[in-house]
Amino acid sequence: MKLRSAIYLASAALSLALLTLASTLPSDAADKVDPVADAKAFKKFFTDKFPKVKLEDFVNGPYSMNEDLYKQWQDKEQFPPYEFSLEMGKEMFSKPFKNGKTYADCFENGGIGVRQNYPYFDAKEGKVITLELALNRCREANGEAPYSYVRDEMAALTAYMAFTSRGKPMDIKIPDDPRALAAYENGKEYFYTRRGQLNFSCATCHVQSPGERIRAEILAPALGIVNAMPIYRSEWSGMGTTSRRFTTCNSQIRGVPLSPQDDEYRNVEYYLSYVSNGLPISGPGARP
Amino acid sequence: MRNLMPKSALVLILVAAGAISASAAGSEDDFKTAYAAAEAANKEAGKLRNQWTTTANTLAAAKKAADAGDFDKATASAKEAEALAKASIFQATSEKTRWREMEIR
Numbered sequence: 001m002k003l004r005s006a007i008y009l010a011s012a013a014l015s016l017a018l019l020t021l022a023s024t025l026p027s028d029a030a031d032k033v034d035p036v037a038d039a040k041a042f043k044k045f046f047t048d049k050f051p052k053v054k055l056e057d058f059v060n061g062p063y064s065m066n067e068d069l070y071k072q073w074q075d076k077e078q079f080p081p082y083e084f085s086l087e088m089g090k091e092m093f094s095k096p097f098k099n100g101k102t103y104a105d106c107f108e109n110g111g112i113g114v115r116q117n118y119p120y121f122d123a124k125e126g127k128v129i130t131l132e133l134a135l136n137r138c139r140e141a142n143g144e145a146p147y148s149y150v151r152d153e154m155a156a157l158t159a160y161m162a163f164t165s166r167g168k169p170m171d172i173k174i175p176d177d178p179r180a181l182a183a184y185e186n187g188k189e190y191f192y193t194r195r196g197q198l199n200f201s202c203a204t205c206h207v208q209s210p211g212e213r214i215r216a217e218i219l220a221p222a223l224g225i226v227n228a229m230p231i232y233r234s235e236w237s238g239m240g241t242t243s244r245r246f247t248t249c250n251s252q253i254r255g256v257p258l259s260p261q262d263d264e265y266r267n268v269e270y271y272l273s274y275v276s277n278g279l280p281i282s283g284p285g286a287r288p
Numbered sequence: 289m290r291n292l293m294p295k296s297a298l299v300l301i302l303v304a305a306g307a308i309s310a311s312a313a314g315s316e317d318d319f320k321t322a323y324a325a326a327e328a329a330n331k332e333a334g335k336l337r338n339q340w341t342t343t344a345n346t347l348a349a350a351k352k353a354a355d356a357g358d359f360d361k362a363t364a365s366a367k368e369a370e371a372l373a374k375a376s377i378f379q380a381t382s383e384k385t386r387w388r389e390m391e392i393r
Contacts, residue, residue, distance in 0.1 A: 038392075045392045192387040194379060197340045197372070203390050256339040264337065 042275040046223040059227040059282040061220030065211040082232040082284040089160030097142040106138035115165035121180040128266040149260035155230040155239035162283030172274040187271030196255030228285030322366035329373035338380035343372040
């Protein structure tokens with residue numbers, strides 16, 4: 001009996017030691033930053049969860065979640081609520097700055113059909129550059145005051161640039177640069193980190209609960225969520241930029257939002273855009 | 289991935305609830321001490337980039353009550369704000385590793 005007890009005790013001690021060791025050693029998966037594998041797993045998660053939704057339709061957010069909503073989206077697109085913003089953006093984009101230059105001078109291909117390449121990692125600066133940031137830097141470089149990242153002007157400019165890129169697959173690059181990988185990983189961490197008094201992460205709504213209602217709203221899937229930006233939201237009675245979406249998400253869960261275009265927001269946009277690579281640009285979008 | 293309401297959420301709720309039920313003494317000095325502690329904790333949460341709107345609102349309520357001379361209410365609000373700030377610090381600290389539990393792999 002004593003021998004049996006000793007064996008049990010030894011087994012238990014060994015199991016405990018192994019468990020302790022396993023919990024202290026970081027797993028390979030946790031340590032290795034592998035954006036390609038992440039993007040593959042991300043797409044698989046959503047296509048498995050919503051087998052009836054075509055991959056390219058995820059960019060339509062809540063409207064991709066069921067047939068009725070999809071019909072609503074099709075009807076909405078007949079007279080899109082973002083049209084006023086699109087026209088405003090087109091006009092703003094072509095209007096010269098005081099120095100005679102235009103936005104087209106700041107972007108590759110004159111800024112037409114390039115939305116799918118943003119955000120990108122700037123090796124010189126060592127940081128992520130979003131389209132909104134690039135637009136304001138263009139303004140400042142040409143002697144103009146920057147626009148608010150959450151107001152109509154920025155939404156109009158990005159709406160126009162997105163519109164000229166519609167249908168082009170998101171094409172975010174992560175260069176072989178440890179700083180770029182760190183920015184990507186930090187963006188991922190931000191996406192999955194719970195914050196605010198409600199203890200929600202971005203993933204709580206957009207990974208765990210897409211298609212579900214949160215009060216009157218239907219939650220969009222995270223896959224392709226940035227491809228539709230900027231968006232007209234009926235709830236806002238107006239347009240919203242990516243910056244506006246991030247900051248309002250934070251305050252809705254009772255977290256104090258960071259400043260628009262802080263590193264965390266730039267990085268999370270980089271992460272979300274990368275895992276949505278291959279899905280078409282659909283912005284500007286409309287949401288309930 | 290885990291459930292929508294993990295243990296950490298329960299801890300946060302309990303911490304916040306504990307603060308709400310905490311009784312408060314009513315002198316101006318008590319208020320000042322409680323308010324300074326709450327502000328310090330909220331500042332620490334700010335360094336972790338994880339302040340809560342409710343902490344700021346509760347701090348503002350404490351200040352408003354103190355300005356009106358109601359130090360019982362002001363001290364209670366300040367203690368509540370401190371508990372909220374501490375809960376946000378706990379959240380930010382524990383999420384440094386816990387976020388991976390929700391990650392799609």
